[in-house]
Amino acid sequence: MPSRLYWMKMVPPGYAENPKFAEAPIGTGPYRFVHWNRGQDIVLETNAGYWGKKPQIKKVTYRFVEEPGTRLAGLKAGEFDLITNLLPEFTRQVPKAAHVLGLEHPIVILNADAGPTKDVMVRQALNYAVDKEALAEGLYEGFAQVAQGQLLSPSFFGFNKDVGPYPYNPKKAKSLLKQAGAAGATVEIIGTSGRWLKDREIVEAVAGYWDQVGIKAKVRIFEFNEYLNRLFDRKTRADAIFVVSSNELLDADKSFSAYYKAGGIGSSNTDAELAGLIDKARTETDVEKRTSLYHQAVKRAYDQAYFVWLLNIEDVYGMSKRLNWSARVDAKMLVHEMRVAE
Amino acid sequence: MGRYLLKRLWHGVIVIFGVTVLVFVVTRLIGDPVKVMLPMESTLEQRAAFEKQLGLDRPIPVQFIDFVGDVAHLDFGDSLWQHRPAMEIVFEKVPLTLKLTAVGIGLAFLLSIPLGIIAALRPGGITDRSTVFFSLIGFSIPQFWLGLLLIVILAVKLQWLPTSGTGTPTHIILPAITMGLPALARLVMMVRSSMIDELNQQYVKTGYAKGIPFWRVVGVHAMRNAALPVVTLVGWEVIRAVAGYSVVVETVFAWPGIGLTAMQAIEREDLILLQAIVFSVGIMVVLINILMDMVYTVIDPRLKLK
Numbered sequence: 001m002p003s004r005l006y007w008m009k010m011v012p013p014g015y016a017e018n019p020k021f022a023e024a025p026i027g028t029g030p031y032r033f034v035h036w037n038r039g040q041d042i043v044l045e046t047n048a049g050y051w052g053k054k055p056q057i058k059k060v061t062y063r064f065v066e067e068p069g070t071r072l073a074g075l076k077a078g079e080f081d082l083i084t085n086l087l088p089e090f091t092r093q094v095p096k097a098a099h100v101l102g103l104e105h106p107i108v109i110l111n112a113d114a115g116p117t118k119d120v121m122v123r124q125a126l127n128y129a130v131d132k133e134a135l136a137e138g139l140y141e142g143f144a145q146v147a148q149g150q151l152l153s154p155s156f157f158g159f160n161k162d163v164g165p166y167p168y169n170p171k172k173a174k175s176l177l178k179q180a181g182a183a184g185a186t187v188e189i190i191g192t193s194g195r196w197l198k199d200r201e202i203v204e205a206v207a208g209y210w211d212q213v214g215i216k217a218k219v220r221i222f223e224f225n226e227y228l229n230r231l232f233d234r235k236t237r238a239d240a241i242f243v244v245s246s247n248e249l250l251d252a253d254k255s256f257s258a259y260y261k262a263g264g265i266g267s268s269n270t271d272a273e274l275a276g277l278i279d280k281a282r283t284e285t286d287v288e289k290r291t292s293l294y295h296q297a298v299k300r301a302y303d304q305a306y307f308v309w310l311l312n313i314e315d316v317y318g319m320s321k322r323l324n325w326s327a328r329v330d331a332k333m334l335v336h337e338m339r340v341a342e
Numbered sequence: 343m344g345r346y347l348l349k350r351l352w353h354g355v356i357v358i359f360g361v362t363v364l365v366f367v368v369t370r371l372i373g374d375p376v377k378v379m380l381p382m383e384s385t386l387e388q389r390a391a392f393e394k395q396l397g398l399d400r401p402i403p404v405q406f407i408d409f410v411g412d413v414a415h416l417d418f419g420d421s422l423w424q425h426r427p428a429m430e431i432v433f434e435k436v437p438l439t440l441k442l443t444a445v446g447i448g449l450a451f452l453l454s455i456p457l458g459i460i461a462a463l464r465p466g467g468i469t470d471r472s473t474v475f476f477s478l479i480g481f482s483i484p485q486f487w488l489g490l491l492l493i494v495i496l497a498v499k500l501q502w503l504p505t506s507g508t509g510t511p512t513h514i515i516l517p518a519i520t521m522g523l524p525a526l527a528r529l530v531m532m533v534r535s536s537m538i539d540e541l542n543q544q545y546v547k548t549g550y551a552k553g554i555p556f557w558r559v560v561g562v563h564a565m566r567n568a569a570l571p572v573v574t575l576v577g578w579e580v581i582r583a584v585a586g587y588s589v590v591v592e593t594v595f596a597w598p599g600i601g602l603t604a605m606q607a608i609e610r611e612d613l614i615l616l617q618a619i620v621f622s623v624g625i626m627v628v629l630i631n632i633l634m635d636m637v638y639t640v641i642d643p644r645l646k647l648k
Contacts, residue, residue: 037598038423038424039423039424039598039602039603039606040596040598041507063506063507063596064596065506065507065596066593066596066602066605066606067490067593067594067596069490069493069594070490070493070505070506070594070595070596073490073493073494073497073498073505073506074505074506076498077497077498077501077504077505078501079504079505079506225611265384265385265386
């Protein structure tokens, strides 16, 4: 049986880079390259000279298939053993599905310096107005978890477990808006379409929830390039702009520096205290001190409602019946961790 | 013939140049590859450094002059995505698209002749009406949907054929059908209407009267005269397939031709590869047009040259 070649085809979507190929040195890993047609397929075979435990699977082919429907068809026809980025609505159709809390955090960045969102009560209202559980069920078929009021998953360094989501409370949202004198204010929310899973739909849903508490939500969806112009525009910040932050390092620094910290490439606040905390945390070597700094940063941003925290999206994979594999949080698909049933 | 060919080639060169200028200008006006290629949370300094590395910080006229000089050598530079010469990628992928187009449109053309003729023989009859009916459906179906439908029925449910990719002769069947079906429908309609016109002509009746066999009158004499609009349409279908529909069909079937590559280049904002692709497709379109013109002169000698 070990001599039998196990054919396994895996299918990453065309737009995702598979980072581990740049990392894995050819020749010292459990697999070696046979060939790589860019954008088409990659074939690996076991490396006879590998010093470690021999993996069960002898040969693997990665195929790049852009069209989600075709990926699903390939899985169902028995041509593929594993497909990535399975659309939530397809999960009922696959022989087996694997899902794990992923790296993607959809979030809305609120302008804390100008416009109707300048008032912290308005920003809090915008948080109370959104039913995040409904978003997880409705848009992701439950394959998403409600974000805990921070741009971090529970397993990330810096996660503050004493902070939870703003609960869904449209009444409170309306009263906060009234107190702030902002009932009926117009808030422009900017998003893009087709870059992240359900990116357009989330923005439209959030706008809908805001409408329900009396905000006039203006949705503007831009082509990705134009959207990026606005996200990174340091001169004029949008009232509200949507983004999906993905943090492969599982550490707060990168995303906090970009979005939480004043002057960061995508941030919409000028909170010097918050920026100070983040700067200090970046260079702090004592783990306990560093953790505490991030906890403070999370709490402060939460109290100031600089964002509408939404969800942590799960990575969903479709698998064939014979494949045994658990998905990883860092979204790597390591073939030597996979097993194929006889 | 020689002078005509030269004239056509010259027009072709002008068209290609115009297209290339357009692509150069447009992709620089609406896109910024630096923003898209670097990870979302890169700093401004990292972006500036990358831009300099790609030569995109130079003024546009300077970039363009360099560009024209390079194009003359077919040197579009290295693809930003694959880090190898863009034209090399084009040469790799174009044959696959041509293969798919040849099979798809070729079959469509061959099948359209008998189907169109049969419909034309009895206009208004049952065969004719059902031919028209199915043709209308055939070219109204969006190819994207048709491709996925074929995959679901023939590859997933019946498992007669593979779902995507290349490798065996069976891999080309579904993409070729998807490519060719709308073309077949349009061609059938054209053959039919062309033949109806011809079969009403005086010479046809004369032919029968003279005792020429039925199949010769229809298949040779009438067909020859009806051929011109049909051949025009075939040329159009080939061009539309290569320069347009290939993107959709190749994406659905993960068929690694120039259409799929164009799609991937767009997603990755690979300006360099995009320009190479558009330029090459432009050349192919011009060549196909010239080829069609030469075919006309064979079919209808009266058209031989001014």
